[in-house]
Amino acid sequence: MRFDRANPTAVASDFSSVPEGLAADAPVYRLEVVNLVSGGHFEFGQTGTWAGSGTAVPDSYSRITGTGSMRLDAESARDILFTPATLAGFTSRAAVAYAVFFRFSSGDPFVVKSGSDSLALDFNSGLASGLFSPAADGDNCRFQFEPESIGLSFSALYVDDFTMAKSGGMTLRLRLRPSETTHRLEPGTWEFRVWVHADPSADADGSAGPYPLDSLSVNMGPVGESTLAADSNIYSAAESTGWTRVSAILSSQALQYPRDYGEADEPVLDLIISCEDVNPGSILLAAPELRFR
CATH class of the missing domain: 2.60.120.260 (Galactose-binding domain-like)
Known part of the structure; x- marks a missing residue:
């Protein structure tokens, strides 16, 4: 996988109208599941x-x-x-x-x-x-x-x-300690969300660069002895236009972890963007957030 800025100055308003809740100047990133085949689109003739x-x-x-x-x-x-x-x-x-x-x-x-x-x-x-x-x-x-x-x-x-x-391992994962958020990551109910947009530089026939990424999912996962149950959400390119917010919300079992994890500042939570079982392609992301509910 590749994950980097779409370009050094790319912001959300560069790609389409900005919906409520997304800042126009939010930096934009490109996530790509890399296609290991070269020239498999045959747009310029026989390959392989x-x-x-x-x-x-x-x-x-x-x-x-x-x-x-x-x-x-x-x-x-x-x-x-x-x-x-x-x-x-x-x-x-x-x-x-x-x-x-x-x-x-x-x-x-x-x-x-x-x-x-x-x-x-x-x-x-x-x-x-x-x-x-x-x-x-x-x-x-x-x-x-x-x-x-x-x-x-x-x-x-x-x-x-x-x-x-x-096959497998196609996830972008941020592992958090209690001290690594703006407000300390206390036990409770949290929401992880990110804005997603089709990559205009991707081409359906693959000739100009990567293919469009069809889908991804957003989730949260426990680390070590912490526990949680999260309702994940799936982004589908076929069912979305413009900037679309995708989120994962902790359900009835909010984030819980042993007291000594908090005292030792051990990792307790993974924020996960998953491209498992998805064909290679690229997509744009902006404004990831973790909120206490």
């Missing part, structure tokens, strides 16, 4: 390595997103292998699973694997998703496309927008 006994050719019509995709054709008992290019400096690790995703358009049934893992295909939405689990450090992610069974073939299978990101 294509092999196998089937055929794979670039297609410049608007089949899925933008004006670039790959057309795949394979007869019975033939396959197509795609090893995507990855970001410079990236090396896979055997101890890590990676979430992979791509879009497709096809009228013929097919199957696809990433290493030993089969991907889930949703023919209604045209989305494929699954995991790549390297057998050894440095293994390359490779997609293997085949007809669904012996005797079948597929033609005019269009694929686009390949992405890959680390």
Whole structure:
């Protein structure tokens, strides 16, 4: 993940009208789940390595997103292998699973694997998703496309927008001690909230930079022997416009922690912005707040 200022002078009013409760001059930050695949949008032609006994050719019509995709054709008992290019400096690790995703358009049934893992295909939405689990450090992610069974073939299978990101651990977390807030973090009921906005520099076809981030969730978590129960909230780009406030509120069990935690100023609370199970992309954040209720 990356988290930094959207630009050194970016403020909330630079992006859209500012709703009540958000200061026009609030600094704006960009949160990005980094796509480890390079050029998987095919907007500028073929990328990665294509092999196998089937055929794979670039297609410049608007089949899925933008004006670039790959057309795949394979007869019975033939396959197509795609090893995507990855970001410079990236090396896979055997101890890590990676979430992979791509879009497709096809009228013929097919199957696809990433290493030993089969991907889930949703023919209604045209989305494929699954995991790549390297057998050894440095293994390359490779997609293997085949007809669904012996005797079948597929033609005019269009694929686009390949992405890959680390599976799990996609959270931005601020761990607080009782003394690290403007008013001491006493036991009680608290609300953590942040303003969220679609990133205008993100492009749906991936050609200009990152993809848009589809969603995120806001939550709070206990640390050590502290206890709480929080009602989290999810931001959905498809259901939101402009600046949208997303919050997590402690429910019936307010924040509680042992007295010696307070005396020793031990960490007691995590503020969490989570992008778990979300495809790579970027989004804007502003004005995070923790309030006593």
